[in-house]
Amino acid sequence: MLVVDVNEFYSPTGGGVRTYIDRKMSIMADMGHELICIACGKEDRVEERAGGGKIIYIKSPGLPFDKNYGLFSRAEPIWRWLDQLQPDVVETSSPWRPAWIVGKWQGGALKSFFMHNDNIAAYPMRWLEGLAPPEQIEEACAIYARYMNRFLTLYDTVVTNGPALQKRLTRRGVRIDAAMTLGIERSHFSPSLRDERLRAAMLRQIGLPPEGHLLIGIGRHHGEKRWPLVIDAVRMAGDKLPVGLMLLGTGPESKRLEVRIDGNPHIRLFRPVYERNELARIMASADALIHGSEAEPFGLVPSEAMASGLPLIVPDTGGCAEVADPLTSETYRARDTAAAAAAIHRLFAREPAILRKAAIVAAGRVRTDREHAVDLMAYYQSLIDARDGTGVSAARRA
Incomplete structure (x- = not known):
């Protein structure tokens, strides 16, 4: 299986996302799969990984407040790579431009939106604490949940990285199909x-x-x-x-x-x-x-x-x-x-x-990243197997 992750949060100097992608790439190669990450970069270049997989950097503007990260600004370079690669699964996790870029790509891959973060908890609930109770802040931010549900209609499946995020987003009415709990090395x-x-x-x-x-x-x-x-x-x-x-x-x-x-x-x-x-x-x-x-x-x-x-x-x-x-x-x-x-x-x-x-x-009881990768690939395969002759997955028809 070839999985392409269009990931706006991957950076060579990043933290958890970089660790997750690098390890997932290695584990998937050991399993006989391939992971390719399309990431923001200061220049267009391809970084091959010795153990399998690659990082495709697309020249992108940097974040104004954190130059370690960038923002995808144009759809066409990403669409060209997806057309060339023809993945079995394409993932993304950013709710901004990448959500729409991947969602509107016309290829036949299974499309997965992978929820890795909670922007409501990370920003407005922190900025506004002390001014209103958390429940009121969440209610005031309901427009964001409605926004997400609009682009999520373009995806075959919506997964989270664990039960905490699944509970939080489901409570807000955001569509979630599965929780694929992460693990570590x-x-x-x-x-x-x-x-x-x-x-x-x-x-x-x-x-x-x-x-x-x-x-x-x-x-x-x-x-x-x-x-x-x-x-x-x-x-x-x-x-x-x-x-x-x-x-x-x-x-x-x-x-x-x-x-x-x-x-x-x-x-x-x-x-x-x-x-x-x-x-x-x-x-x-x-x-x-x-x-x-x-x-x-x-x-x-x-x-x-x-x-x-x-x-x-x-x-x-x-x-x-x-x-x-x-x-x-x-x-x-x-x-x-x-x-x-x-x-x-x-x-x-x-x-x-x-x-x-x-x-x-x-x-000795801490969940491993290999267990996460095995569960995630099995889940994706089950959705691919459920497809009929139209190329539309059962999850998306539902």
Whole structure:
């Protein structure tokens, strides 16, 4: 099966989307399939992957507020590539121009709209919080759900990356046909990579002794991640605990986060770690991962942390809450700094040896990206098999 993903969110310097596509490409090649990603680029070029698949970059304007990403502006270059490639399945996930570009392409491929994010939770609900209850904000944004349902009529199937997003969008009346829960490269992460000397060195970098508590946060410095909440919660918890935070990432909010930290020696920003083996060692050597975003549709980084044997401190709604193991995690009321600080206290009040053993057991239960790919390909194949002689799938006729 040839799958082409028209992906406006893929970038060589990106985060979760880049990781997902690169791994999916490799896994599908091992399964005998091929994945080709059409992405925005600074120039037209094709990047062949040694293990199978390729990235086709189409010259596109960059986002004005984040030059790591671009925007597809014209349909014709994408249509030409799709006409040439003749895929069995074409996917896209952006609700803006790509949704209509792929939806209006006249080829015979199965068309799948893959919901990877929640723009309502990431933007208006964050911008307007405090001005109105979340229910009123959602109701005011109902026009966006109606907009999505218009272009979704062009697709054979609409899938989400997990149950959190499926529940959220279904509640708003958005068409969803299936939830294809994501997974991670679990074999890459392991509790066995824990290094006490590395842990002590990281604690020294944030001014804490070996008996201190090392929290780690990983992700883009973007408003939807709610790092200011995390920083404030760690500072608040630090009034009673020797706890500190290493925050790995970069983005448009980096300077504001530095201001927020305000010289606190136990909270520091660090550049992203792109080398997977090094990142896996760092994760395994921390004491817990903390996250602030209730808008996460799937907890990719929390899943990697769990596979590394880390407990989690995450909001009680969204993708992070869906993947959190209750035996090794503490959840807190979303958007509540004091609740997050209390969750830090609760986690470190647990018996460390018991918590460590439970976290190691939980690490082996984390869903893998291979399981996700197998389920997704089987689902697509079932829709292709259901087609009749007109070339229109059963799902689309329905």
